[in-house]
Amino acid sequence: MLRFIIRRLIIIVPMLFIILSLTWVLIRLAPGNFYTAEKKLSPAVEQNLREKYGLNKPWYTQYRKVLWNMARFDFGTSLKYEGQSVNQILWRALPVSAALGLSAYLIALVVGITIGTLAALRQNSWIDYASMALAMIGISIPNFVLGPLLVLLFGLTLFWLPPALWDGFPSKSLVMPAVTLSAIYIAYIARLTRSGMLEVMRSDYIRTARAKGLSEGQVVVRHALRGGLLPVLSFSGPALAFLITGTVVVERVFALPGLGNYFINACFNRDEPLIIGIVAFIAISVLGFNLLVDIAYGFVDPRIRY
Amino acid sequence: MADETKDQIHEPLHTGPEFAVAEDDHEVVEAHPVAGSSLWRDAWRRLLKNKLAVFGMIVTLLIVLASLIGPAIIRRATGFTYDFIPKDTALTKSFAPFRATNGAFSWTHPMGTDNAGRDMLARVLSGGQISLMVALISTLVSLIIGVSYGATAGYLGGRIDDLMMRIVDVLYSLPYVIIVIVLLALLPAKSPTGQLAELFFALGAVSWLTMARIVRGQVMSLKNQEFVLAARATGVSTAKIIFRHLVPNTLGPVIVYATLTIPTVMLSEAFLSFLGLGIRPPRVSWGSLAAEGAQNLAIYPWQLVFPGLTMALMLFSLNFVGDGLRDALDPQMRRE
Numbered sequence: 028m029l030r031f032i033i034r035r036l037i038i039i040v041p042m043l044f045i046i047l048s049l050t051w052v053l054i055r056l057a058p059g060n061f062y063t064a065e066k067k068l069s070p071a072v073e074q075n076l077r078e079k080y081g082l083n084k085p086w087y088t089q090y091r092k093v094l095w096n097m098a099r100f101d102f103g104t105s106l107k108y109e110g111q112s113v114n115q116i117l118w119r120a121l122p123v124s125a126a127l128g129l130s131a132y133l134i135a136l137v138v139g140i141t142i143g144t145l146a147a148l149r150q151n152s153w154i155d156y157a158s159m160a161l162a163m164i165g166i167s168i169p170n171f172v173l174g175p176l177l178v179l180l181f182g183l184t185l186f187w188l189p190p191a192l193w194d195g196f197p198s199k200s201l202v203m204p205a206v207t208l209s210a211i212y213i214a215y216i217a218r219l220t221r222s223g224m225l226e227v228m229r230s231d232y233i234r235t236a237r238a239k240g241l242s243e244g245q246v247v248v249r250h251a252l253r254g255g256l257l258p259v260l261s262f263s264g265p266a267l268a269f270l271i272t273g274t275v276v277v278e279r280v281f282a283l284p285g286l287g288n289y290f291i292n293a294c295f296n297r298d299e300p301l302i303i304g305i306v307a308f309i310a311i312s313v314l315g316f317n318l319l320v321d322i323a324y325g326f327v328d329p330r331i332r333y
Numbered sequence: 334m335a336d337e338t339k340d341q342i343h344e345p346l347h348t349g350p351e352f353a354v355a356e357d358d359h360e361v362v363e364a365h366p367v368a369g370s371s372l373w374r375d376a377w378r379r380l381l382k383n384k385l386a387v388f389g390m391i392v393t394l395l396i397v398l399a400s401l402i403g404p405a406i407i408r409r410a411t412g413f414t415y416d417f418i419p420k421d422t423a424l425t426k427s428f429a430p431f432r433a434t435n436g437a438f439s440w441t442h443p444m445g446t447d448n449a450g451r452d453m454l455a456r457v458l459s460g461g462q463i464s465l466m467v468a469l470i471s472t473l474v475s476l477i478i479g480v481s482y483g484a485t486a487g488y489l490g491g492r493i494d495d496l497m498m499r500i501v502d503v504l505y506s507l508p509y510v511i512i513v514i515v516l517l518a519l520l521p522a523k524s525p526t527g528q529l530a531e532l533f534f535a536l537g538a539v540s541w542l543t544m545a546r547i548v549r550g551q552v553m554s555l556k557n558q559e560f561v562l563a564a565r566a567t568g569v570s571t572a573k574i575i576f577r578h579l580v581p582n583t584l585g586p587v588i589v590y591a592t593l594t595i596p597t598v599m600l601s602e603a604f605l606s607f608l609g610l611g612i613r614p615p616r617v618s619w620g621s622l623a624a625e626g627a628q629n630l631a632i633y634p635w636q637l638v639f640p641g642l643t644m645a646l647m648l649f650s651l652n653f654v655g656d657g658l659r660d661a662l663d664p665q666m667r668r669e
Binding site: 038042045046049050053054056057163164166167168169171172174175176178179183271272275276279280290291294295297302306309310313 | 503507508510511512514515516518519520596600603604607608609620623624626627630631634637638641642644645646648649652653
């Protein structure tokens, strides 16, 4: 187990290297620069800017600086948000995205597992059909359509919830974004839970548990769920990657000051340090989370040994 | 239908093409296509039994047809196109669905118009053309990469397979959407057509991984069978064995997965277009229409509702078709 973790940790380093290099190359391949605007700068000003930001140095010096910055996790100052370091922006935006992502995922887990289990226990009943139809709708409505529709209904017609506002973690302003983001995960998790539970409920150890005289509730909660939720657990790894793309959209729809919103703005502004900082941060969290899921898998499923 | 099944049962001898050639018998030649296509016929029959899949196919077909010929019909009938802005300034504003200038009922714009007075129906249908095209071509790109990669890895096996699959594992855990965003934001193509090509490539290049895994698994289970051995014994080259003999046999799962890739890619395109990174004006897609609609949500909700719901309906039916195909073609894959 320990060897497995160490091996995986070592792989993370070259992967980060690849991601950062790719991002940096893309930024450099792109024509123009962050100071390119409609109004052309005078050559003297441009020269000064290039010197200030080290753009006149050869590419390998600049590239080395990017890697060195990454190693120290200090990405310098943002080019557009003046006087703010990238780290400051990261630490300010992270709680927003984390609160959004985690609450969406929690909602998805609770609702999705409940729906999926109910559907599996009453297979081929109307509960089953209704919940699977609901899941299909959840998968099919893009979050950038669902979000605005919710805003229209609850924000602009019924006036129950604020249409676009950030009010900190436990607040009314988080409800609509979190629900919007969670819809597709509810659907996926419900489908995964259902198929996982259907398979487990037919297995021998469930028959044994029933034969021991356990109540149906105990059989489901103590025995079946543990095996039936394995697909959900392995979905959690890729889910984080999806969750990040989801937060990008949802943060834009609801104008939340999260990582995704900053990331898109940074890309449009060609704010190189900020782009690299956010990409690095997202890459680390995705890679780290995948590792955590693999470790958790080993604990939940005793058949898996590394 | 029952008769056909009976025929198949009574003709066990004429299943292989060799026999059909050897015996120059008219009856056998006629019977051959029935026997040869029985797998597909069975699958088709199972698919037709699945009500949701049939519903999905019908709706998909309707939306595809409407997108393909709708814009031309609308132009013939009314003169509206997706980028037609009326000259009369009284008309260059957003009308609600079925409403004319004076607010009375009118058939002119069944989905209303956008801020510039462009007909929403024409825009939604033209957007459908682009969305469908991006989804199809990107899926094709991912199909080509994924199938050749997976088949090669699976057939060669050993160290090469290990290395190739390690690469897939590594790519799997990359947050590639982030890199696609950087790519499209920083390197926007010069022309709208170039942007389309960039989208095909970017979306296709990131969605082949699962396809590669599926094809590899299939090829690995096939490569030790007699027909491959026979091909090798007669001196067929490795590349030919892979693409002539192995790949056609993986078709079932490949079709299923490709059908499930189409809605995913469509969603990715819409996601990128929504962020302003995908399709750019004057071209429209469902994603970029939804983005425009979301901006005018409070006053002109129909600008979001129609493209959004059309797209949701399309994804909904495509997913049903994909699920139905999976159940029909490969009953063992039903577990997912």
